Amino acid sequence: MHDRLTQSMRASHLLALLFVLASLALAAMGTATDDTFYLRLGTEALIFAGLALSVDLLLGYSGVLSLGQALYFGIGAYVSALTLMKVPSFWLAMAAAFTASLLAAIIGGLIANRVRGVYFALITFGLAQVLAKVVYNTRELGSSDGMIGIPVIEIAFGPFSVSTGSPVGFFLIVLVVIMALYALTAYLLDTPFGRVLTALKSNERRVPFLGYSAWRARMAAYVLAGVVAGLSGALYPMLRGFVSPELMFFATSGNAVISVVLGGVGTLAGAIYGSVLLVILKSIIGSWTEHHLIVIGLIFMLCVLFLPKGLAGVLRPPVEAWLSRHRRIPGPVPDAPVLPAIAVDTKAAPQ
Amino acid sequence: MTPVDYLQFVLAPQVVNGLALGIAVVLVALGLTIIFGMLDVINMSHGEFYAIGAYAALALGAAGVGFWFLLILVPVLMVPLGMVAERLLIRPVFDTKDRHVTTLLVTFGLGLIVEDVLKIIFGANTQRPPTPIPGATEILGIILPNYRIFLILVGVAIVLGVAYVVYKTRLGAMVRAAAFDRNMAASLGVPVSLVYAGTFAFGVSLAGLAGVLLAPIYSVFPTMGRDFILLAFTVVIVGGMGSIWGAVVAGLLLTQVQALASLIISPVWTDPIVFGTMVAFLVFRPQGLFGRLGHA
Numbered sequence: 001m002h003d004r005l006t007q008s009m010r011a012s013h014l015l016a017l018l019f020v021l022a023s024l025a026l027a028a029m030g031t032a033t034d035d036t037f038y039l040r041l042g043t044e045a046l047i048f049a050g051l052a053l054s055v056d057l058l059l060g061y062s063g064v065l066s067l068g069q070a071l072y073f074g075i076g077a078y079v080s081a082l083t084l085m086k087v088p089s090f091w092l093a094m095a096a097a098f099t100a101s102l103l104a105a106i107i108g109g110l111i112a113n114r115v116r117g118v119y120f121a122l123i124t125f126g127l128a129q130v131l132a133k134v135v136y137n138t139r140e141l142g143s144s145d146g147m148i149g150i151p152v153i154e155i156a157f158g159p160f161s162v163s164t165g166s167p168v169g170f171f172l173i174v175l176v177v178i179m180a181l182y183a184l185t186a187y188l189l190d191t192p193f194g195r196v197l198t199a200l201k202s203n204e205r206r207v208p209f210l211g212y213s214a215w216r217a218r219m220a221a222y223v224l225a226g227v228v229a230g231l232s233g234a235l236y237p238m239l240r241g242f243v244s245p246e247l248m249f250f251a252t253s254g255n256a257v258i259s260v261v262l263g264g265v266g267t268l269a270g271a272i273y274g275s276v277l278l279v280i281l282k283s284i285i286g287s288w289t290e291h292h293l294i295v296i297g298l299i300f301m302l303c304v305l306f307l308p309k310g311l312a313g314v315l316r317p318p319v320e321a322w323l324s325r326h327r328r329i330p331g332p333v334p335d336a337p338v339l340p341a342i343a344v345d346t347k348a349a350p351q
Numbered sequence: 352m353t354p355v356d357y358l359q360f361v362l363a364p365q366v367v368n369g370l371a372l373g374i375a376v377v378l379v380a381l382g383l384t385i386i387f388g389m390l391d392v393i394n395m396s397h398g399e400f401y402a403i404g405a406y407a408a409l410a411l412g413a414a415g416v417g418f419w420f421l422l423i424l425v426p427v428l429m430v431p432l433g434m435v436a437e438r439l440l441i442r443p444v445f446d447t448k449d450r451h452v453t454t455l456l457v458t459f460g461l462g463l464i465v466e467d468v469l470k471i472i473f474g475a476n477t478q479r480p481p482t483p484i485p486g487a488t489e490i491l492g493i494i495l496p497n498y499r500i501f502l503i504l505v506g507v508a509i510v511l512g513v514a515y516v517v518y519k520t521r522l523g524a525m526v527r528a529a530a531f532d533r534n535m536a537a538s539l540g541v542p543v544s545l546v547y548a549g550t551f552a553f554g555v556s557l558a559g560l561a562g563v564l565l566a567p568i569y570s571v572f573p574t575m576g577r578d579f580i581l582l583a584f585t586v587v588i589v590g591g592m593g594s595i596w597g598a599v600v601a602g603l604l605l606t607q608v609q610a611l612a613s614l615i616i617s618p619v620w621t622d623p624i625v626f627g628t629m630v631a632f633l634v635f636r637p638q639g640l641f642g643r644l645g646h647a
Binding site: 119130133134137257292297298308 | 467471617627629630
């Protein structure tokens with residue numbers, strides 16, 4: 001079935017592929033110049049791209065704004081840090097972060113999914129705030145200072161082994177993990193479950209009439225988003241060697257929302273681009289003034305007002321037009337679910 | 352320590368200080384709840400307008416403007432600011448499908464900008480204007496700073512004044528009508544567009560007034576709004592979004608919980624208790640204690 005959703009997701013995949021190529025180019029350049037700084041910065045951008053991905057899954061597909069997604073990111077980071085300090089195993093840390101964020105997201109989802117709309121935004125905000133304050137005041141978790149001294153570990157892939165201390169090696173590992181998370185979410189959104197989510201966004205009341213449980217779909221999306229955020233967070237202590245309560249604070253959740261809006265809501269690939277864009281903006285502006293919030297706030301506001309489809313709204317239509325010219329995908333099915341950010345002019349395509 | 356001493360020197364001052372904080376929170380929450388109740392807009396930059404009010408009081412006070420005059424001047428200066436913000440930021444996205452999310456995002460961006468602008472103009476350091484009413488009074492053996500007593504009295508007067516305007520005047524009726532049914536109100540001659548801008552400006556101006564009143568107690572720093580807005584949001588949710596009396600009751604209740612809890616447990620744990628209350632309310636009674644303003 002080729003409806004507009006499939007078509008626009010293909011364009012997203014192509015953008016994601018371009019992103020991977022660009023990342024590989026950065027990795028190659030980094031290796032050639034023996035660079036550490038930019039590779040580390042790129043790794044951090046990728047990790048936060050995972051968080052943005054989880055926000056986009058909720059905002060762009062099931063249509064609810066989470067202002068506390070950093071909660072699961074932070075849980076992933078802390079659990080991963082605690083595991084690594086006991087047993088220096090990448091896979092164990094990821095498994096522990098997966099389990100912890102899964103459980104937390106089920107509990108959080110049971111609470112948050114009782115309400116909709118603006119209440120959902122505020123409840124997720126409140127949940128994150130409660131846990132952030134608890135962590136902030138718990139001496140066993142390092143209180144406000146966080147935990148330092150997370151060891152550099154060797155990540156074993158069968159016969160290969162990569163150290164988290166190697167800038168380019170760890171960059172590639174993170175790239176693989178984040179892209180796997182992208183592929184997983186994109187795949188799930190292409191299944192009937194994904195269609196129920198888009199249906200939720202466009203008209204939630206009608207979903208039960210079609211025989212689907214709105215609550216179940218929303219819950220599944222929330223748990224999935226929590227796990228995506230948790231697994232991304234698990235990578236953070238491996239990169240920085242420390243975790244701090246700031247990871248759970250509103251600033252972290254807010255940055256993820258900014259990334260998604262800049263990149264384009266409901267495009268997945270846009271979230272990744274947005275996150276990288278935000279990191280680039282911050283480091284460029286940060287190099288000549290410490291007041292980067294003004295510029296970022298301004299760009300963000302202008303984006304909401306004048307470019308509601310974000311960067312992907314600019315990048316994706318040409319990609320889509322190109323795809324439909326070269327693959328001879330039939331034009332949009334008239335009654336296909338209408339996702340934002342697509343206006344393909346089928347008449348313009350050569351016969 | 353005898354029970355009477357405990358009452359006089361520990362419990363009572365704590366209750367009164369909690370009351371002063373409660374009034375402060377209610378003043379900030381009032382504007383927030385009015386903007387939500389009437390316009391259906393989540394103003395994430397409300398805390399920053401509160402900070403603007405506080406900084407305006409600080410700067411004008413340093414320039415020699417008296418405190419009593421500031422109480423009038425700053426809220427008046429905030430009105431055009433609110434009008435412009437409404438016109439440029441809220442109006443363009445007011446009719447989008449997901450108004451809550453879009454307006455929340457826009458005002459969130461505005462908050463970021465304002466915070467940094469304040470940092471540029473006034474610096475990142477904490478400043479404190481002199482207390483306009485120094486001294487303390489002894490009431491029933493409890494020693495209370497005069498300014499806190501003044502704050503409590505003024506706060507009560509402001510809340511009553513706002514409630515009077517909203518519920519008892521023709522202007523208030525027009526605003527409530529515009530919130531209830533925009534088209535019907537427009538066809539009956541209510542200048543809806545002006546009413547919306549005015550309501551937003553009114554909420555912003557209340558935040559500014561709260562800034563003037565609270566600056567001498569809680570100090571002035573660029574992120575002051577961010578710390579306060581969390582509590583204000585909690586109050587608005589627990590009270591019922593858009594309800595004036597709800598905000599008052601919830602504001603006083605929550606700050607008392609905070610004040611009394613900090614006698615028993617470490618004060619750092621009172622924040623989780625307050626936010627936990629908010630989460631519990633959202634789960635079991637999302638409409639809050641009271642119904643919503645302008646919506647029967």
